Amino acid sequence: MTTVLEREVTPKQVSGFVRGAITRMQKSRPLFTETERKALAAYDGPIVSGDPEGKLPDNLEEDDNE
Amino acid sequence: MSKSKHEEYDAIRRAFYLYFQLQVLQSTGLIIEAGPIEYSLLDQTLDWKGRRYPWNWFDLKRKFRSIPARFELAISVDGELCGLIIGKPSRGRRHLSAYYLEGNPSRIRPLKSILLEMLLEGMRLYGDALNCSYLRLIRPVEGLLETYRAAGFQVATGKNIGLYCERALKRGEI
Numbered sequence: 115m116t117t118v119l120e121r122e123v124t125p126k127q128v129s130g131f132v133r134g135a136i137t138r139m140q141k142s143r144p145l146f147t148e149t150e151r152k153a154l155a156a157y158d159g160p161i162v163s164g165d166p167e168g169k170l171p172d173n174l175e176e177d178d179n180e
Numbered sequence: 181m182s183k184s185k186h187e188e189y190d191a192i193r194r195a196f197y198l199y200f201q202l203q204v205l206q207s208t209g210l211i212i213e214a215g216p217i218e219y220s221l222l223d224q225t226l227d228w229k230g231r232r233y234p235w236n237w238f239d240l241k242r243k244f245r246s247i248p249a250r251f252e253l254a255i256s257v258d259g260e261l262c263g264l265i266i267g268k269p270s271r272g273r274r275h276l277s278a279y280y281l282e283g284n285p286s287r288i289r290p291l292k293s294i295l296l297e298m299l300l301e302g303m304r305l306y307g308d309a310l311n312c313s314y315l316r317l318i319r320p321v322e323g324l325l326e327t328y329r330a331a332g333f334q335v336a337t338g339k340n341i342g343l344y345c346e347r348a349l350k351r352g353e354i
Contacts, residue, residue: 128191135192135309139199142308143350144207145301145315146331153330154300155293160232161263161283163320168235170279171340175247178270 189248196306200253203305204298212291213256214302217241217264221254224261230285232321240266240280249310251276253302257290265299269307275314275346276307300331307349317345
């Protein structure tokens with residue numbers, strides 16, 4: 115016969131750092147004006163950005179893209 | 181980097197995906213799936229026809245995985261992958277960079293003409309969450325430069341990265 119231990123699960127409380135990020139998201143507003151949105155929508159080619167050979171810097175975490 | 185740092189950014193990204201889906205729903209009325217770049221989704225890129233570059237998104241994802249603050253977004257509709265974007269913030273949080281961005285090349289993909297705006301607005305939302313001041317797109321294809329200029333980006337060249345486009349983020353109301 116096995117004993118089943120009961121365990122109460124409580125949701126994790128996030129830190130102030132996370133709450134700050136969420137507050138900024140709530141205040142974030144769309145970036146583009148109507149004219150800019152139309153310009154983006156009118157583009158008909160490949161949606162692609164990045165190094166053609168798929169390379170990344172060795173020190174990616176420290177890279178500031180300068 | 182500590183485990184708790186990874187957990188904090190995981191929590192921010194989780195909130196970001198929920199909030200972004202909600203913003204898209206509010207502004208367009210469309211239901212999309214926004215989430216992390218999952219290996220299961222990336223299988224679809226192997227079937228994409230007419231890609232500009234044969235990037236291996238499995239490798240790209242793997243290389244960014246250890247960076248706690250990484251930005252990664254996959255947008256799908258009904259399980260069909262529409263676009264991917266991956267990058268990270270600079271160390272001082274001046275800018276959020278997209279190192280790789282790719283839309284499903286199919287002419288009949290869902291979201292057609294609004295996909296590019298959607299990917300960039302996703303970047304804006306995460307950039308605001310991390311308190312970045314600029315968005316930076318690294319090495320966009322030439323055909324996109326005029327479009328980015330018309331959308332408020334400036335084109336510049338970096339010592340190590342080559343061509344990039346950059347735009348200031350509008351701050352939300354305080």
